[in-house]
Amino acid sequence: MVVSKQDQTQGGSGWGAGASTSTEAALLRRYPGLQALMKRAKQRIPRFAFDYLEGGVGNEICIERNRQAFDDIEIIPRYGLDTSAPNLTTSLFSCDYAMPLGISPMGLSGLVWPKADEAMAAAAEKSKIPFVLSMVSNTDIEAIARIAPNVVWLQLYAVPQDDYRVTLDMVDRAIKAGVHALVLTLDTPMRQKRLRDLSNGLTVPFRPTLKTVYDVARAPEWALSTLRHGQPRFANFIPYVNGRRRPGDVAGYVDQHMSGAFTWDLIERIRQKWKGPLVLKGIQHPDDAEHALKLNIDGIIISNHGGRQFDAAPAAIDLVQLLKRRVAGRMAIMLDGSIHSGLDILKALVCGADFTFAGRPFLAATAALGAKGPAHLARMFEVELKGVMAQAGATEIMECPTLSYRMDRNKDFSGLNPDQSAKNTGI
Numbered sequence: 053m054v055v056s057k058q059d060q061t062q063g064g065s066g067w068g069a070g071a072s073t074s075t076e077a078a079l080l081r082r083y084p085g086l087q088a089l090m091k092r093a094k095q096r097i098p099r100f101a102f103d104y105l106e107g108g109v110g111n112e113i114c115i116e117r118n119r120q121a122f123d124d125i126e127i128i129p130r131y132g133l134d135t136s137a138p139n140l141t142t143s144l145f146s147c148d149y150a151m152p153l154g155i156s157p158m159g160l161s162g163l164v165w166p167k168a169d170e171a172m173a174a175a176a177e178k179s180k181i182p183f184v185l186s187m188v189s190n191t192d193i194e195a196i197a198r199i200a201p202n203v204v205w206l207q208l209y210a211v212p213q214d215d216y217r218v219t220l221d222m223v224d225r226a227i228k229a230g231v232h233a234l235v236l237t238l239d240t241p242m243r244q245k246r247l248r249d250l251s252n253g254l255t256v257p258f259r260p261t262l263k264t265v266y267d268v269a270r271a272p273e274w275a276l277s278t279l280r281h282g283q284p285r286f287a288n289f290i291p292y293v294n295g296r297r298r299p300g301d302v303a304g305y306v307d308q309h310m311s312g313a314f315t316w317d318l319i320e321r322i323r324q325k326w327k328g329p330l331v332l333k334g335i336q337h338p339d340d341a342e343h344a345l346k347l348n349i350d351g352i353i354i355s356n357h358g359g360r361q362f363d364a365a366p367a368a369i370d371l372v373q374l375l376k377r378r379v380a381g382r383m384a385i386m387l388d389g390s391i392h393s394g395l396d397i398l399k400a401l402v403c404g405a406d407f408t409f410a411g412r413p414f415l416a417a418t419a420a421l422g423a424k425g426p427a428h429l430a431r432m433f434e435v436e437l438k439g440v441m442a443q444a445g446a447t448e449i450m451e452c453p454t455l456s457y458r459m460d461r462n463k464d465f466s467g468l469n470p471d472q473s474a475k476n477t478g479i
């Protein structure tokens with residue numbers, strides 16, 4: 053993972069102040085920032101699993117672009133205000149979350165750490181932040197809804213077989229399970245070439261090679277845990293494989309049928325079935341955002357799949373203002389891709405996002421520390437966000453978009469120059 057300079061430097065002694073118990077304080081000392089968690093995850097899991105987590109499409113330029121764009125943002129702080137107790141509570145789709153951050157959907161997370169979906173869902177419930185379960189998760193939606201009844205969202209792919217029967221049936225299952233919001237991922241019309249996975253021989257279904265066996269032998273904790281829990285299965289798909297329940301059968305089905313674009317027609321069909329909040333993930337073009345509005349979509353997650361699908365995609369954060377100008381105030385504008393700290397969350401809000409999500413950091417935290425990892429990370433993000441809001445001069449989330457910022461050293465700061473005053477209007 054391209055980790056920002058700020059991740060490397062955060063974690064001085066002052067951060068102990070964010071811990072409310074001695075266990076938390078000890079964790080903060082050992083893992084004060086994302087970089088320490090990534091390092092631990094890398095030591096603890098096989099190389100192919102770490103590459104699956106960290107890697108991206110092609111030459112991984114888009115991953116770097118996502119990161120660089122955040123690092124380039126500057127914010128002018130405001131002083132003379134009492135910002136000693138920032139309030140992070142954020143209302144989204146009629147739910148109050150503890151902060152404007154959720155966990156992005158990540159399929160096959162069980163490869164990275166056994167039962168990772170369950171660990172992340174439990175942490176999200178405890179931390180009061182949304183957990184988006186991937187359709188290709190390793191625990192099914194019914195079980196996750198029991199673990200995280202107050203914060204569970206579900207992400208779907210378009211599975212074209214039999215007129216999308218699996219995708220549409222999953223909508224019914226989401227309704228029955230009490231899912232809060234449905235997320236349709238649009239940016240995966242076709243499987244893409246991820247060089248690390250190819251060279252590691254990572255296939256679905258998983259077929260061990262000499263190299264992967266060697267990798268596993270070097271990660272005994274992961275190997276034991278995987279032995280105890282069994283090979284990860286695409287749990288949501290078990291009902292659709294005609295009683296063939298072996299991991300290989302289900303994986304074979306997913307491999308054969310999981311590739312297809314969400315068309316606007318299919319989105320419209322889902323809109324008619326699903327009355328709750330409906331979100332499109334992967335939207336990047338303003339015309340697509342406008343099309344979504346016409347179909348009564350409630351929100352978009354500006355995302356390039358964390359640089360895993362299209363290496364020429366712009367950094368997600370660079371698109372916020374562009375999309376905001378088209379659809380501001382009419383739908384929630386969310387974002388993911390390279391949110392590595394509370395400061396990144398603040399930067400996204402200042403640039404006009406209403407809410408943010410992080411993927412790899414939560415899965416890496418799970419790989420590093422097991423079940424306690426994702427809750428530790430959520431707490432770390434929360435403490436960091438409070439700190440940087442106080443520093444920048446905001447006491448409420450809705451005040452963040454009023455701060456002056458620039459994304460490029462050669463440009464003027466927003467709000468200070470009349471030519472640059474594209475307003476951030478929160479939703």
Ligand SMILES: Cc1cc2nc3c(=O)[nH]c(=O)nc-3n(C[C@H](O)[C@H](O)[C@H](O)COP(=O)(O)O)c2cc1C
Nearest residue numbers: 156157158159186237357358388389390410411412
């Ligand atoms: C291991 C892994 C699996 C992913 N699987 C999915 C998925 O099943 N569905 C989806 O919409 N996005 C998936 N994504 C993309 C994430 O939802 C998210 O867009 C991306 O990870 C955000 O970037 P970040 O990891 O830098 O936070 C996956 C990402 C990773 C790292």
